[in-house]
Structure formats: structure tokens, C-alpha cells
């Protein structure tokens with residue numbers, strides 16, 4: 001029997017995904033992101049961006065990119081360990097460490113790569129990773145690639161995590177891994193409980209604060225600050241510049257020992273070309289703006305409250321009670337696709353989030369608010385959501 005043509009096989013697999021309502025397509029939003037974008041030639045209110053502080057078009061970030069490019073060029077020319085470490089990288093790493101009140105920090109090309117790097121450098125065969133069921137795909141991939149034993153606890157369940165930790169081998173390292181604010185649910189990890197557990201069990205805690213950095217905590221330091229937990233050497237704090245900080249790049253902040261391990265063993269740091277000077281300069285400018293423009297966090301919180309109040313009034317199920325991520329539970333994948341289409345027809349871009357990004361039966365519209373929105377945008381979004389919900393029978 002001859003094998004099917006490989007492209008036929010791929011077409012068949014794609015067709016199966018599409019039949020299940022799980023097909024994906026790219027949506028172009030025009031030339032730049034912002035509260036209003038252009039989709040298929042029409043103006044739309046964007047309610048799906050992670051540019052939470054509205055910094056992606058900030059003149060200070062644009063100037064930083066231009067100046068760094070004019071003075072330092074467009075590329076770093078080599079990996080960090082060979083000859084790609086520039087002064088802008090080191091200055092940024094000192095700034096990240098100050099921002100996170102940690103001993104040291106390391107800059108990565110993306111947040112995804114920071115997660116692959118930190119988990120892979122810390123854990124390997126013979127070690128145990130205990131991981132939240134709703135962790136981001138980059139943490140899941142990092143756990144798989146590490147070849148450590150991975151045990152998954154039900155979302156936010158500290159006692160369950162404690163039971164799994166008892167399996168930790170006496171000789172090996174134990175890691176607890178969690179999003180700080182969960183990307184698709186918008187809720188917080190039970191950090192006080194996880195930290196107490198890590199201390200009790202002699203484990204390290206890795207917190208991915210991709211959605212909390214710049215947004216959560218009185219000074220935007222992230223989820224630990226929200227819980228008034230002082231940074232401590234048992235915690236590796238991961239973050240990204242691609243969301244609230246309006247640029248691109250990931251980081252890990254923590255103890256000097258942690259960062260030394262990463263410089264020696266984080267493959268996604270070692271085996272890739274160093275980020276270009278402009279990327280590091282934009283990241284540095286964004287960190288400064290978190291302190292200089294605190295009004296952005298206040299505005300974000302007021303906008304979020306307004307949107308939540310409107311949607312709760314419609315009797316819709318929201319999966320988080322505070323923060324910039326407002327996930328609206330729909331259920332089935334097809335129905336959430338229909339909801340996303342109806343919203344777009346009503347002038348609001350907020351695409352459906354479906355498996356495998358979220359568990360089956362929990363497809364949703366993940367609405368996000370940014371400091372670049374206005375109160376009137378919340379009202380417009382709520383009206384469009386009410387009309388779309390009626391149309392699809394939600």
C-alpha cells in the first residue's frame with residue numbers, strides 16, 4: 001500500500017481541525033496596533049491586545065528604538081556568550097534587577113524563550129516539576145523539553161501541589177511552576193501558598209509574570225508585589241516586554257546563582273543571536289515609564305471595572321474579577337467562533353480562544369482592556385457584546 005502524499009495528509013489533518021471548529025487564520029489589523037485598528041478595510045475597536053499600558057506607540061519608546069539603531073546599528077552580530085553582549089544589554093539587565101528588586105537579571109529574545117531557558121537550565125532528568133494545569137503553553141513546552149518528571153496539579157490547588165511534591169527525589173531539584181496571572185483566565189496564582197510550600201519542601205518557585213509585569217502591584221512590579229511578597233532567592237521571576245511594556249523580549253530576575261546557571265545552561269539564551277540594540281533600548285524606556293506614568297495603571301483599573309460592571313449586568317459569565325483580562329465564557333468552540341464573528345460584524349475585534357489554548361468546553365472571548373482605551377470604548381464594547389450574545393444565543 002502506498003503512503004498518501006504528505007501534503008494530502010496535511011490537508012486532511014487541517015480539514016479535521018476546521019470541522020471541529022478549531023481552524024485558525026491570521027487577522028491583519030493594519031499598520032500598527034492601538035485601541036482602534038483596521039480589519040478588512042473597516043475601523044474596529046480592538047479588545048484583544050496585550051498592550052495593557054498602551055505603550056506600544058509611545059513616543060519615548062519610538063525615540064529609544066531610533067536612537068539605539070542610529071548609534072549602535074541593527075544587529076548584535078553574535079550570541080550573547082560569543083561577542084553579542086552590548087552595553088545596552090548589561091544596562092537593561094541592571095535596570096530589570098532594580099525594578100524587580102532582585103540580585104540579578106537576564107534578558108532573553110522573547111518571553112517564550114525565557115521560559116524555555118529557565119526551566120531547562122534548572123531541571124532535567126532526575127528532577128521534579130510540579131506545574132499548574134492552566135499554565136501557559138511556553139511553560140508546558142519548557143517542562144516537556146526539560147526531560148524532568150512533570151506532575152500537573154489542578155488549577156490553583158496548593159494542597160494538591162503539596163501532595164505531588166512529596167514525590168520529589170531526595171537527590172534531585174524540585175520546581176513549582178505557575179503563571180502569576182493566568183493568560184487566558186486573568187486570575188492570580190495563590191502565590192502566598194505556593195511560596196510557603198516551596199520553602200517547606202525545599203523547592204524553587206518559577207513565576208511567569210508575563211501578564212502582571214507593569215500592571216499588577218501598587219508600583220507595577222507584578223503579582224508578588226500585589227500579595228506584598230518581597231522578592232526572595234527561592235523565586236525565579238519571569239517576565240516579558242511584549243505585553244504591558246509595549247515591545248519585545250523576555251527576562252528572568254532572581255538570585256545571582258540563578259542567573260549564573262542561566263548564562264551557563266539556558267539553551268534558548270546561548271544558542272540564539274543576542275537581541276538587537278533597539279529591542280533592549282525600548283525595553284529600558286518602557287520600564288522607566290512604568291514608574292513615571294502610574295496613571296496608566298489607575299486608568300486601566302477604572303476601565304476594567306466599567307467593562308465588568310456592564311457585562312455582569314447582561315448576565316454573562318466572566319472568568320476573572322479584576323485586572324486587564326476579562327474572559328467571557330462561551331463554552332463550545334463553534335459558538336465562540338460565531339460570537340467572535342458577530343462581534344467583528346459589530347465593529348469589535350476580540351477573537352475566540354479555543355482548545356488547545358484552553359480546555360475543551362471552555363472556549364471563550366478573551367476581552368482585554370488597555371490604558372489607551374476610553375470609557376466610551378467600554379460602553380461601545382458592551383453594546384456590541386450584548387448584540388452578539390443575543391445573536392448566538394449566549
Ligand SMILES: Cc1ncc(COP(=O)(O)O)c(C=O)c1O
Nearest residue numbers: 110111112136138183210240242
Ligand atoms: C503567560 C505567558 N508567558 C509567556 C508568554 C510568551 O511571551 P512572549 O510573547 O514575550 O514570547 C506569553 C504570551 O505570549 C504568556 O501569555
